[in-house]
Amino acid sequence: MTDQESVLLPVADTAGDDRPVVTETGGLRGGRCQSCGAGSFPRAYICPSCNNTTIEEAELPGEGSLYTWTTVHISPTFPTPYTLGYIDLSDGLRLLAQVLAPQEQLRCDLPVRLVSSDQSPTGWGFVPVEGATA
Amino acid sequence: MIQETAASVIGGAMIKMGKHRESSYSGLAAPAALGALRDAGITKDDVGAVFCGHAFGGMLTGQRIVKELGIGDVPVTNVDNACSGGATAVHLAVRAIEDGHCDIALVIGVDKLTQFGGGTLPLVQEDPEVQNGIVMPAVYAMRARRFLHERDAKVEDLAAVSVKARRHGAANPYAQFQSEVTVEQVLDSRPIADPLTLMQCCPTGDGAAAVVLMSERERKRRGAQGMRAAASVLHSGQFEAGFRDMLRPEISYHSARDAYEAAGFGPEDLDVVELHDAFTIAELVYYEALGLCEPGESVGLLRDGRTTYGGDVVVNPSGGLLSKGHPVGASGVAQVVEVLWHLTDRAGARQVGDAQRALTHVTGGGIAGLDHGACTIHLFERTA
Structure with missing residues (x-):
């Protein structure tokens, strides 16, 4: 890993997301940890359960x-x-x-x-x- | 055998709680700090460290206060833990003495809520629940709603907490409210967050309190009396993304369990309790969390008069936050001053008879996913 690659950057968690919270299919726009499967709303960026940082947008039940x-x-x-x-x-x-x-x-x-x-x-x-x- | 580094509260003072728009943070707190030094029989030059709890004082609040007394050249630490900030400052002072960093510490708690012009406590806009419209009364109102759903309780039982608080506060010259109210008046006051009405919510106000803590070796050298900190526990809330039983606030249960274990005595040994009654429902829930009764029995405990004078233990003889007032950073220290007065037989008309042991409890803040941000519990015992 080069020095450049190891530089941590902040999460842009207050960057505007104009998309509605309710998805087109009536679900809730949240997140799901790709490692442990924990759901989050609003979408997390660090999983509080397993600390994995790969959290994809996911539709949660409405x-x-x-x-x-x-x-x-x-x-x-x-x-x-x-x-x-x-x-x-x-x-x-x-x-x-x-x-x-x-x-x-x-x-x-x-x-x-x-x-x-x-x-x-x-x-x-x-x-x-x-x-x-x- | 008490350790030489055990910490005791030797002196304390507070100002009258209320709306003090003409006072700065140092104007509020300097009289309390000076009062605590005098009460402890020490001078400014004896202070080895200062801890200042506040939520809204801005940068260097502690230094702004103690410079008025000419205190400097010692570590001054400013602490925010929302409503638990003052109690957290006490906790840090206990630790500093127990760890041998100093023999005498001054603790200050202060806040000025009138600077916001009224309304609910300002919360941090970054929190998703705040963005969805949460206010502190709503947190407790939802707890109250669930309580009424699960328990054999009525809104009159909630109101009875305020009636007791105001009755106690009527005998406390430091209280923001010094008048009694009826159940009907409480329930007829304007709605804030259903089922909580105005008189079930702590008032907006300003205040300050201060205490002096001393190591056992210093206390014995001076022959000073006061109360030993038998336990000093600080917990933070644990994030929970899913179901949480709002009638069983884990942070207060866990803190109480650890405090009793550290002190070697339990809730049955307490004579005085000052607990976090920011809203009526809180007192009922905390009776159970602090072990004053079994889960499910809090309404009966209050109805039977077991938490007032003549009962098992006097809860909130000061009038609590509902009557004395709740300038958030000041409250944890003011609770300690109140129980100091009881444990040294100086509480005047509201003195709890033969008070030997006391508990203070204050939680801090509402943030998404936590039951509360912080909880501080202290157990005190009269010095021999």
Whole structure:
């Protein structure tokens, strides 16, 4: 290895990615470690499980269950109120996301699915699966 | 047999917590630092090292404070660990004394939240959860929601934490809020992040506290009394990409386990606890994490009055963060000052009777994938 090759460079992790979080097939645009298979969202650059650095973009499942949620009434980030929840995806990953449904429709452990939506300040979020009950 | 390098807290002081817009960081903290020196019976020339915890003070906060007292030519270390920064500074001072680097250390905790003009604590925009709209009340609100789902608990049980905190704080002249409230008032206050209402959230405020720690050999030489640090534990959170039980915050469980093991005594031996009640739900979850009751029993512990005067252990006699206030970097040090006053019979109207042993607990920060960024637990025992 030459000196030039050994020079470490930073990860350009804040470089803009204008592509939507929701893929054309309704999945979540994330990453998967090519060594151990661990999923990540947002896509990781170093795998926290095995420290491999080969992590390819991957489509993660767009279905999961709502572990918990809250409607936020004070925030410097977005106009209030808005609702946030922790969603446990069907492949085991957990993520924080906007929840796009009236409070009275929400329950812990409710099945939810990923959608693109102009109603969400992030442009995407989760809605209850129709007819589902927790 | 206590080791010659064992660390004890010998003196402490804090300023009244509140909105002190007319004060700088040194204006807030210098009176506390001077008060701690005087309380310990030492002068500025006795200080061998300074540790300063803060989250929002900017560069060289510790030096800006101690230069006002004429302290220099000694190592001054500035520490950020979010809300656990002050307690982390105490931890570093304990380690510095135990490792023989100095015999006397000054610890300062300070923050000025009014500089932000109100609202929620500013978080780091690089975090993906922050970009998705997380705020600290929402973290705890989601924990509360899950708690209400899994436990035989009602919103009134959450509110009861604030009622107790404000009752305790009413007897504390250092508290930001010194008035009692009812369950109805707590639940009728404006919503912040459902199910948490305003009176279930710690207030925005400014404050500072300071303590002096001494090695056992120095303490005996001076004949000084105070409280020995029987355990000083600092943990960071462990990243978890998937499921996390929000009712079982691993960082506090693990820190408590290690602290009791180091001290050689357990939760049943405690007389006073100052724990991280930034939001009501936190106190209920932490009763279990700190071993004050079995998992699932926290609501009953509070309802039965076992965590207030006349109960098993007095939790947050200061009024806690909910009543005393929570200038983040100051809080971990202020907790230590509070328990020092109890363990040296100087807590006035809120004195816990015959207090021999105390625990302080403070976590720090919310970042994606961690239950919290930091957790510091100290166990103290009255010096013989």
